[in-house]
Each structure stands twice: as structure tokens, then as C-alpha cells.
Amino acid sequence: MASSDYSARHLSVLEGLEAVRKRPGMYIGSTDSRGLMHCLWEVIDNSVDEALAGNGTQIDVLLHADASVEVRDTGRGIPVDIEPKTGLSGVEVVFTKLHAGGKFGSGSYAASGGLHGVGASVVNALSERLDVEVDRDGKTWAMSFHRGEPGIFTDSGREPSPDAPFTPFEKGSELRVVGTVRKGVTGTRVRYWADRQIFTKGAEFQTAELSSRARQTAFLVPGLGLTIEDARGESPVTENFRFEGGISEFAEHLAPDTALTETWRLTGSGTFTETVPVLSDTGAMLPTELQRECVVDIALRWGTGYETVTRSFVNIIATPKGGTHQAGFEQGLLKFLRQQVEQNARRLKVGTDKIEKDDVLAGLTAVLTVRIPEPQFEGQTKEVLGTPAVRAIVAQVVAKGLSDRFSSPKRDDKSQTSLLLDKVVAEMKSRISARAHKETQRRKNALENSSLPAKLVDCRSTDVGNSELFIVEGDSALGTARQARDSEYQALLPIRGKILNVQKASVADMLGNAECGSIIQVIGAGSGRSFEIEAARYGKVIIMSDADVDGAHIRTLLLTLFFRYMRPMIEQGRVFAAVPPLHRVIVMNPGTKPNETIYTYSEQELSGVLSQLDKAGKRYQDPIQRYKGLGEMDADQLANTTMDRKHRTLRRVQVADAENAARVFELLMGNDVAPRKDFIINGAGISRDRIDV
Missing domain, CATH: 3.30.565.10 (Histidine kinase-like ATPase, C-terminal domain)
Structure with missing residues (x-):
């Protein structure tokens, strides 16, 4: 046997x-x-x-x-x-x-x-x-x-x-x-x-x-x-x-493209404490807190191409699936280069966009090595490093090494760091452009394949959080707003007059109404119980109506539609009312000094402004221009006062108490006329006897 x-x-x-x-x-x-x-x-x-x-x-x-x-x-x-x-x-x-x-x-x-x-x-x-x-x-x-x-x-x-x-x-x-x-x-x-x-x-x-x-x-x-x-x-x-040559030579060997920067060497170390079981003289395993040192050595260079080649090692053992050391490396790179891009935002013309990890890694060839006693691998095959403290140490070494390189007074270092920032920003802009093109095509197909109104003037941006839909009153206002808007992120949808009062109408009547149906389809998130705010195509919906009684009525009808059928938009504070001016006062300055323009938004404000001008002895054009509607404004005037984010004023529509808001909407727009009549009489301060009924 x-x-x-x-x-x-x-x-x-x-x-x-x-x-x-x-x-x-x-x-x-x-x-x-x-x-x-x-x-x-x-x-x-x-x-x-x-x-x-x-x-x-x-x-x-x-x-x-x-x-x-x-x-x-x-x-x-x-x-x-x-x-x-x-x-x-x-x-x-x-x-x-x-x-x-x-x-x-x-x-x-x-x-x-x-x-x-x-x-x-x-x-x-x-x-x-x-x-x-x-x-x-x-x-x-x-x-x-x-x-x-x-x-x-x-x-x-x-x-x-x-x-x-x-x-x-x-x-x-x-x-x-x-x-x-x-x-x-x-x-x-x-x-x-x-x-x-x-x-x-x-x-x-x-x-x-x-x-x-x-x-x-x-x-x-x-x-x-x-x-x-x-x-x-x-x-x-x-x-x-x-x-x-060590890992510097290794990085050159791995690099698939022409060098944009030299091969930079980032080295450093850090210490951390770790509790591990240690075999005592008596044969018992005792938890012992040990001081560990992690030595980091990185060789990296950027090339003119787009391929990313990274190799990571722990005590010369390859970790093809990464781990905490690679996570720290990428974290340190992204954080440091984001700071550099923000500091040079004006030169790089980046605006408010932020670089992402893929922008930094494009064209990068890197060899990352760490040496630590008794690393924690995930499994005997040692493909993933799991020691948690290594992440922060590697990130610190990356930040320190790159900081020294970017602050170096040497001409070559200045030239290479400048080229690197240009490349990273170019990658960011290419990514944003590609995504915008893709989303534009997708949005274009959606418009072509649906019954969305042809009068919708869409924006180019696909960033929902940054986009705005202006619901404007009439085609005349649309023409002016079209010239005044920022086409990158502002979309326009004109409506004809007063929409259906959905507080009185049935769901079928609401969906059959062309204006209501257009608004729901353009926002693209459904209606009623099926409304999904994550699917909304715009971050803000701004109601831009005339500053008169009819404009207020239109705004109320629109808010009723949102409250009844797209309430999450109001609950999340994504519905706004534009505040266009009522008057334009042109202050005439003596000599060659240009005239000053003052916009007012109420009769009371206009009286106060004119009183101050009279006291100061300043002349102004008379008669004062009174805007009857948005269509009377020039594009520059509409942009500066109502649409430009730097100068406009928006009123956010909020629902602090949904039940109370429902009662108010029912009072103003519901089928029961008597309570509404009482509300009007009490608010107007007039006698019931004076009303011809």
C-alpha cells in the first residue's frame, strides 16, 4: 500500500x-x-x-x-x-x-x-x-x-x-x-x-x-x-x-510614444504603525504594535500620445491589479495637477471645468515601486496590495516630488511643466467636446424622433447641472431672448399666451394641450407619478414672462402645471421666475462722460430713484421708458438685466409646506369660484357692494 x-x-x-x-x-x-x-x-x-x-x-x-x-x-x-x-x-x-x-x-x-x-x-x-x-x-x-x-x-x-x-x-x-x-x-x-x-x-x-x-x-x-x-x-x-539605470530606464523601455517630459524620479518615505500578531517565546501569538517604514520610488514621464502604461510593484513583486499604492499614486497626481490647473486657469483658459483622472493619465508612462516590511496582499498570488497606510504615504511623495519639479527655477523644468499642463487641459477639453458631441447627437435624435416643438431652441451643453430652460412668452420675446442668451447652456421654449389651467382640467385634457405637452416633453422626465427628476434634461427651469398682469397670470398657470405634474422640480428648487425690469432711467452726465443707465423693478423703486436724482441735481431723459413686454427690450438690455448670470436676479420657487401650497393653488386656480372671490375682495380692500355681480 x-x-x-x-x-x-x-x-x-x-x-x-x-x-x-x-x-x-x-x-x-x-x-x-x-x-x-x-x-x-x-x-x-x-x-x-x-x-x-x-x-x-x-x-x-x-x-x-x-x-x-x-x-x-x-x-x-x-x-x-x-x-x-x-x-x-x-x-x-x-x-x-x-x-x-x-x-x-x-x-x-x-x-x-x-x-x-x-x-x-x-x-x-x-x-x-x-x-x-x-x-x-x-x-x-x-x-x-x-x-x-x-x-x-x-x-x-x-x-x-x-x-x-x-x-x-x-x-x-x-x-x-x-x-x-x-x-x-x-x-x-x-x-x-x-x-x-x-x-x-x-x-x-x-x-x-x-x-x-x-x-x-x-x-x-x-x-x-x-x-x-x-x-x-x-x-x-x-x-x-x-x-x-533602474526604474528610470524601465519607464523609457515601456514608453510607447515620443517624450513630452523627461523621466522624473519621485522618491520619499513615510512611517506608519501596524498591529500584527507576533510569536512569543512561549509560543503564543501576541498582538504587537510595530513602527513600519514605507519607501516609495517612482519614475514617470508624459509623452505626446494618449496611451497609459503603468506598472506597480511591492518589494519588486508585480501587482497587476493595483492596490492602495496605485490608488495613492493616482490620487496624488490628480490632486496636485488640479491645483496647478486652477492656479494657471487664466493662462490655460479652463473656466470652471475640472480635470479628471483620465486627463492626467493620458500619455503617462509610470513605474511605481514601494518597499515595506510584511505588506498585506489580497491572496497568496500577491496581485493586489491591501496595506491601507500606503495610500497616503504614496500620495504625499507624489505631491512633494511634483511640487519640487513645478517650483524648480531651471528653464527645462519650467518648459516641461508648462507643456504638461497644456497637455492635461487639452485632454480635458477634448473629453468635454467629445461628450458634448455625443450628447448633442443623442439630443438631436431625440428631437427628430419625437413630437417636441420645432420652436425649441436648445443649448449645446450636456451638463444638466449647468443648463437652463427659459420658458418665454410669445415669439417676439423669443427673438430678443435668442440674441441675448448664452447658447452654450441656455435653451429657449416659447409658449403662446396663457396655457391651460391644469388645476381644473383632467389629466387627459392636460396631455392633449399642445403647450403643456410641449413643456413636459422638453423637460423629458415624465409627469405625475411617473416623473423621474434624474431624467430631467435641464438643471434650471426659468419662467420669463412680461412684468404685467398677464405675465403674472401666465407665470401662475405655469407654476400650477409644475406643482401638479412635476412637483419634484419645485421641491428641489429647480424652478425659478425671472425678474425683468419695469423701467429704464437714463441719467445724463455732463461733458464727454457716458450716460448712466438705471433699471428699476417697481413703481415705488422708480419714485425713489427719481427722487434721489432730483436731490443730487442730476438730469435724466424724460419720459421714462416703461417696458410693456420683453419684446420691447434690446438683446443687450435683456441679457444684462434678466439672462446674464452675473447681473440678473432670479426668484426661486419653493414649497415649504406642500399641503398649504396645494390649498393656495386650489384657491387661485380651482373650480370653486366663491372662495376665490372672497380672496380677491379681501386683498383688494374694496367693498363687496361696489362689485357689479
């Missing part, structure tokens, strides 16, 4: 590794080529961590013809002495114990990629055979494993093979000495054969992906050489990678 091959001594070892074999996807993501490559990354990353710690400058990866892979490094070598808690050699602990290794404390590695302590042991568990050799202390130490169990393969002088007879250790594991090395020579060699019981039939090592990762690592660790040798084909292929 197969179980007879195992001794009781190995039960504790296999108990953990058997879980890996039963659920490999939890540890390596999948059992296809992607999972096979992940196992290789785990081994390579251990060697890279040694190089990061300043030990070793060369890593070799060999893909053998028998489908095995070998990783060699010149690091310190895995410890070969006995680990006191388990009584096992360091080599056996690393390859057989989950969550064991030298990267949990701060002594051996200040920052490393393999932090869960499952890398080497998982690879071992999922390998049909794994051989490890360690050069250390003047000797070469060796140990072999079969699906996680230590023992000896009898190769009989042949090439190593997973099919060779295997004898597990029974009484105690033996870390064999198989040779000697010169003093000071250290390193580790790991060769393993992936277990075909675990991995799918077509799974194989991807040379192109391996080369890309090796090149990337060489960029991230300046001075580290990586050699990839593939002996699986008819003729071996060897690639060598070594770069001294």
Missing part, C-alpha cells in the same frame, strides 16, 4: 502539504500554465529577495529538456543549521513547513516579496521531485523531496529523474554533504519537476513570459544579472538581462 511508504515521523509534515495538494488553487491560483509559472516565480522571488538584501548579483534560470526547471543564485544560501523549535535543518523547515521562513521578522529581510512563508513549501508540495543544493560554510549541502516528503532518490549515475527509486527518511532527515566550495562562496540551487497529477496536461513554462519577468526584475534591481536558458528546443536559447 502507498501509505506504508510514510512513517509516523512525517505525518506532521505531510498534514500541511497535503492541504496544498488538495486545494492548489488557493495557493497558486490555477493548475494550468499560469499556476505552473506562479510556482517558478515563488522560487525566483526568493533569490531576488536575497539580491535586494545585498546578497548576490546573479540569478540563472534553466529550463531543462526533461520539463524540469532549475534556479541558481549567489545569495547567502538557505540556513543549514538546526531550527530549535522543530529540530529540523533550516532547509527542511523552508521546504516542508507552511508559513515558515526568514521573512516574518525584521532581522533577515527589511522588505521582501515572499512574505507568507508558503512559497518554497507550496512548490515542494506540488512537485513530483525537488532537489535543493546549498553552498555554505565551505560545503555543498543537498536534500531531495518527493511530493513534499524528504528522502533519497537513487539515480544510479543517470540524469536525475522523478521516476528514480525514492526512499523516505524514517528515523531522521539527513542534510547530506555532497561536496566542498571555496571559502566565501555561497548560493542556492533548486531544481524541481512539477507534479503531473496536479497540473493539467497542457501546462508548460512560458518562455516569453519568463523573459519579460526577468527583464522587469533586472530593471527593478539595478546591477542584478538574470540569465534565462531554455534547453527544451532543438537548439538552446540564452538571454541575459542586466540594467544599471
Whole structure:
């Protein structure tokens, strides 16, 4: 029986590794080529961590013809002495114990990629055979494993093979000495054969992906050489990678376009506290508050194109799905450049528009690296960084680095920062124009395909919050308003005289009325219970009627329509009444000084103005112009007094008490005449006897 091959001594070892074999996807993501490559990354990353710690400058990866892979490094070598808690050699602990290794404390590695302590042991568990050799202390130490169990393969002088007879250790594991090395020579060699019981039939090592990762690592660790040798084909292929320029050279390599700026280097660090469980001498896990340092190194440059290329890394481990470090990077970029655009708004002619993240990232090539002890990854595959404090630290480093660049007195820096702001603003304007064009087409189609009135004069803006619909009285007022409006955000809808009194009419009559139906369709949010204010096409609806009794009547009829069938517009304060002037007083100044124009909005105000002018001895044109309607005003006069946001006055229509408002509307516009007659008599201050009934 197969179980007879195992001794009781190995039960504790296999108990953990058997879980890996039963659920490999939890540890390596999948059992296809992607999972096979992940196992290789785990081994390579251990060697890279040694190089990061300043030990070793060369890593070799060999893909053998028998489908095995070998990783060699010149690091310190895995410890070969006995680990006191388990009584096992360091080599056996690393390859057989989950969550064991030298990267949990701060002594051996200040920052490393393999932090869960499952890398080497998982690879071992999922390998049909794994051989490890360690050069250390003047000797070469060796140990072999079969699906996680230590023992000896009898190769009989042949090439190593997973099919060779295997004898597990029974009484105690033996870390064999198989040779000697010169003093000071250290390193580790790991060769393993992936277990075909675990991995799918077509799974194989991807040379192109391996080369890309090796090149990337060489960029991230300046001075580290990586050699990839593939002996699986008819003729071996060897690639060598070594770069001294670091991530600046990496950004230049990744950039797909011509440079707009030089490659800028932003560096800095920050500290944060973190509570983590620490194993005490008694074996208990005690929560301990530790002071952590996060070191940030970023290389970025903008090009003339529009493609965005970003690569983010934590302790040289790629995080293709980002995380808190990338979120902080983008947050810092956007916040800083928004401030710069606002400070240079006049030169850049941006108005009130704000740049967005896509405007900043267009044409950006960036390499973001952070180094922190024991980062929190989301899952063993380490594709997303989860350490919360890193976001703020990266954002601060970005803001500080860019601030230094933008405040630099150097001519090149000034020129490049100016070009960058111009590019970002150009991207913003292109985005707004594209969206406006799209919405204009959509709105145009809606007008063409519906029964909206042809007299609707729409605006160009698609920003609902910024757009305004003026409901104007008659075609004459429409002509003047058309010349006075700002066509970017002000739309006009003329109505003919007094609309239907919807307080008395049925819903069917209201919908059948051309003017009411036009208003509801133009606003585009439905009516009654089906009204959805989110669908309203305009942020403000402004009723612009003449400043006379008929104009007040028209305004009341329109407000009745809104109150009955589009009440959320009033409740949210989106309905207004324009306040056009009643009089224009032209004050005649002596000499060449231009005359002064004063507008008044009531007879009482006019009397006060004329009285003040008489007291001051100022002359004015007589007779005073009295506007009978909006159509009598020039376009400039209408714009300055009633439509221009800088000078106009609007009265917001509010409903503080819906029930009280309903009673008032019923009183003024309802079917019951008697209460309305009493209201008029009481308000007019006249006797009932004087009314001819």
C-alpha cells in the first residue's frame, strides 16, 4: 500500500502539504500554465529577495529538456543549521513547513516579496521531485523531496529523474554533504519537476513570459544579472538581462510614444504603525504594535500620445491589479495637477471645468515601486496590495516630488511643466467636446424622433447641472431672448399666451394641450407619478414672462402645471421666475462722460430713484421708458438685466409646506369660484357692494 511508504515521523509534515495538494488553487491560483509559472516565480522571488538584501548579483534560470526547471543564485544560501523549535535543518523547515521562513521578522529581510512563508513549501508540495543544493560554510549541502516528503532518490549515475527509486527518511532527515566550495562562496540551487497529477496536461513554462519577468526584475534591481536558458528546443536559447539605470530606464523601455517630459524620479518615505500578531517565546501569538517604514520610488514621464502604461510593484513583486499604492499614486497626481490647473486657469483658459483622472493619465508612462516590511496582499498570488497606510504615504511623495519639479527655477523644468499642463487641459477639453458631441447627437435624435416643438431652441451643453430652460412668452420675446442668451447652456421654449389651467382640467385634457405637452416633453422626465427628476434634461427651469398682469397670470398657470405634474422640480428648487425690469432711467452726465443707465423693478423703486436724482441735481431723459413686454427690450438690455448670470436676479420657487401650497393653488386656480372671490375682495380692500355681480 502507498501509505506504508510514510512513517509516523512525517505525518506532521505531510498534514500541511497535503492541504496544498488538495486545494492548489488557493495557493497558486490555477493548475494550468499560469499556476505552473506562479510556482517558478515563488522560487525566483526568493533569490531576488536575497539580491535586494545585498546578497548576490546573479540569478540563472534553466529550463531543462526533461520539463524540469532549475534556479541558481549567489545569495547567502538557505540556513543549514538546526531550527530549535522543530529540530529540523533550516532547509527542511523552508521546504516542508507552511508559513515558515526568514521573512516574518525584521532581522533577515527589511522588505521582501515572499512574505507568507508558503512559497518554497507550496512548490515542494506540488512537485513530483525537488532537489535543493546549498553552498555554505565551505560545503555543498543537498536534500531531495518527493511530493513534499524528504528522502533519497537513487539515480544510479543517470540524469536525475522523478521516476528514480525514492526512499523516505524514517528515523531522521539527513542534510547530506555532497561536496566542498571555496571559502566565501555561497548560493542556492533548486531544481524541481512539477507534479503531473496536479497540473493539467497542457501546462508548460512560458518562455516569453519568463523573459519579460526577468527583464522587469533586472530593471527593478539595478546591477542584478538574470540569465534565462531554455534547453527544451532543438537548439538552446540564452538571454541575459542586466540594467544599471533602474526604474528610470524601465519607464523609457515601456514608453510607447515620443517624450513630452523627461523621466522624473519621485522618491520619499513615510512611517506608519501596524498591529500584527507576533510569536512569543512561549509560543503564543501576541498582538504587537510595530513602527513600519514605507519607501516609495517612482519614475514617470508624459509623452505626446494618449496611451497609459503603468506598472506597480511591492518589494519588486508585480501587482497587476493595483492596490492602495496605485490608488495613492493616482490620487496624488490628480490632486496636485488640479491645483496647478486652477492656479494657471487664466493662462490655460479652463473656466470652471475640472480635470479628471483620465486627463492626467493620458500619455503617462509610470513605474511605481514601494518597499515595506510584511505588506498585506489580497491572496497568496500577491496581485493586489491591501496595506491601507500606503495610500497616503504614496500620495504625499507624489505631491512633494511634483511640487519640487513645478517650483524648480531651471528653464527645462519650467518648459516641461508648462507643456504638461497644456497637455492635461487639452485632454480635458477634448473629453468635454467629445461628450458634448455625443450628447448633442443623442439630443438631436431625440428631437427628430419625437413630437417636441420645432420652436425649441436648445443649448449645446450636456451638463444638466449647468443648463437652463427659459420658458418665454410669445415669439417676439423669443427673438430678443435668442440674441441675448448664452447658447452654450441656455435653451429657449416659447409658449403662446396663457396655457391651460391644469388645476381644473383632467389629466387627459392636460396631455392633449399642445403647450403643456410641449413643456413636459422638453423637460423629458415624465409627469405625475411617473416623473423621474434624474431624467430631467435641464438643471434650471426659468419662467420669463412680461412684468404685467398677464405675465403674472401666465407665470401662475405655469407654476400650477409644475406643482401638479412635476412637483419634484419645485421641491428641489429647480424652478425659478425671472425678474425683468419695469423701467429704464437714463441719467445724463455732463461733458464727454457716458450716460448712466438705471433699471428699476417697481413703481415705488422708480419714485425713489427719481427722487434721489432730483436731490443730487442730476438730469435724466424724460419720459421714462416703461417696458410693456420683453419684446420691447434690446438683446443687450435683456441679457444684462434678466439672462446674464452675473447681473440678473432670479426668484426661486419653493414649497415649504406642500399641503398649504396645494390649498393656495386650489384657491387661485380651482373650480370653486366663491372662495376665490372672497380672496380677491379681501386683498383688494374694496367693498363687496361696489362689485357689479
